Amino acid sequence: MENLLELKKVEAFVQHYHILHDISFEVPKGEVTVLLGRNGAGKTTTLRTIMGLNRVSEGSISFKGESIVGRTTFDIANSGIGYVPEDQGIFGGLTVGENLRVAMKKEDEKTTERLEWILELFPDLKKFWKKEGGQLSGGQKQMLSIARAYVNENDLLLIDEPSKGLAPIMVDKVTESIQQMKEQTTIVLVEQNFMMASQIGTRFYIIDDGVTVHSGAMDELKEDKQSMKKYLGIS
Numbered sequence: 530m531e532n533l534l535e536l537k538k539v540e541a542f543v544q545h546y547h548i549l550h551d552i553s554f555e556v557p558k559g560e561v562t563v564l565l566g567r568n569g570a571g572k573t574t575t576l577r578t579i580m581g582l583n584r585v586s587e588g589s590i591s592f593k594g595e596s597i598v599g600r601t602t603f604d605i606a607n608s609g610i611g612y613v614p615e616d617q618g619i620f621g622g623l624t625v626g627e628n629l630r631v632a633m634k635k636e637d638e639k640t641t642e643r644l645e646w647i648l649e650l651f652p653d654l655k656k657f658w659k660k661e662g663g664q665l666s667g668g669q670k671q672m673l674s675i676a677r678a679y680v681n682e683n684d685l686l687l688i689d690e691p692s693k694g695l696a697p698i699m700v701d702k703v704t705e706s707i708q709q710m711k712e713q714t715t716i717v718l719v720e721q722n723f724m725m726a727s728q729i730g731t732r733f734y735i736i737d738d739g740v741t742v743h744s745g746a747m748d749e750l751k752e753d754k755q756s757m758k759k760y761l762g763i764s
């Protein structure tokens with residue numbers, strides 16, 4: 530299968546700290562690739578590095594067969610990568626509608642269709658269309674953040690810990706929504722909630738101290754008690 534995104538031996542710095550030491554993974558088109566690892570392992574840094582927010586000192590990152598190292602974040606986003614950051618990145622002082630409008634790269638028919646689709650998936654966003662982003666619940670903010678990335682015609686979505694801080698019922702809702710989205714787009718998902726990751730993911734990579742140390746099919750990891758304990762602290 531064709532790889533949409535490929536990282537090879539990536540080393541990267543956050544300010545002057547060397548955080549990523551050897552990150553390599555492949556993201557096949559049409560799949561959900563999950564990045565797992567303990568707190569502070571380097572998962573968020575990996576997504577931010579793909580988006581051009583950290584300096585790459587070694588290795589390569591290619592998207593649709595072209596290197597994206599050294600490009601601006603604006604350029605990388607425009608080449609077809611949507612990013613749902615861990616802090617959700619929504620504007621607290623803008624309404625739900627305004628948040629979506631400013632996120633839209635185009636206002637064409639396809640974008641309108643995608644907006645309608647996502648509003649059906651997240652009816653709360655329609656219901657609270659005029660409510661300010663800052664007044665939404667945690668789950669609603671997460672939905673808005675995902676919708677802001679989804680509304681554009683991206684080839685790839687990077688989603689950072691969508692379950693973080695959500696009540697179990699909201700985690701189920703977000704899981705269900707990503708399951709529906711994966712029918713339409715390729716996804717890289719960072720997730721600490723193993724149940725959620727295992728329901729959605731196709732393949733996994735484990736990051737430990739800035740290094741990709743293990744990978745395989747998500748279904749196999751569930752049975753691999755030794756790796757779960759060693760790398761994720763799950764027994």
Ligand SMILES: Nc1ncnc2c1ncn2[C@@H]1O[C@H](COP(=O)(O)OP(=O)(O)OP(=O)(O)O)[C@@H](O)[C@H]1O
Pocket residue numbers: 543544546548566567568569570571572573574575721
């Ligand atoms: N701005 C920064 N300055 C210094 N160190 C940083 C900065 N941002 C991240 N780090 C360090 O980089 C390492 C990787 O952090 P990162 O956020 O990528 O981990 P993570 O795997 O996403 O964990 P979490 O699930 O806790 O977000 C951590 O040791 C963290 O302390």
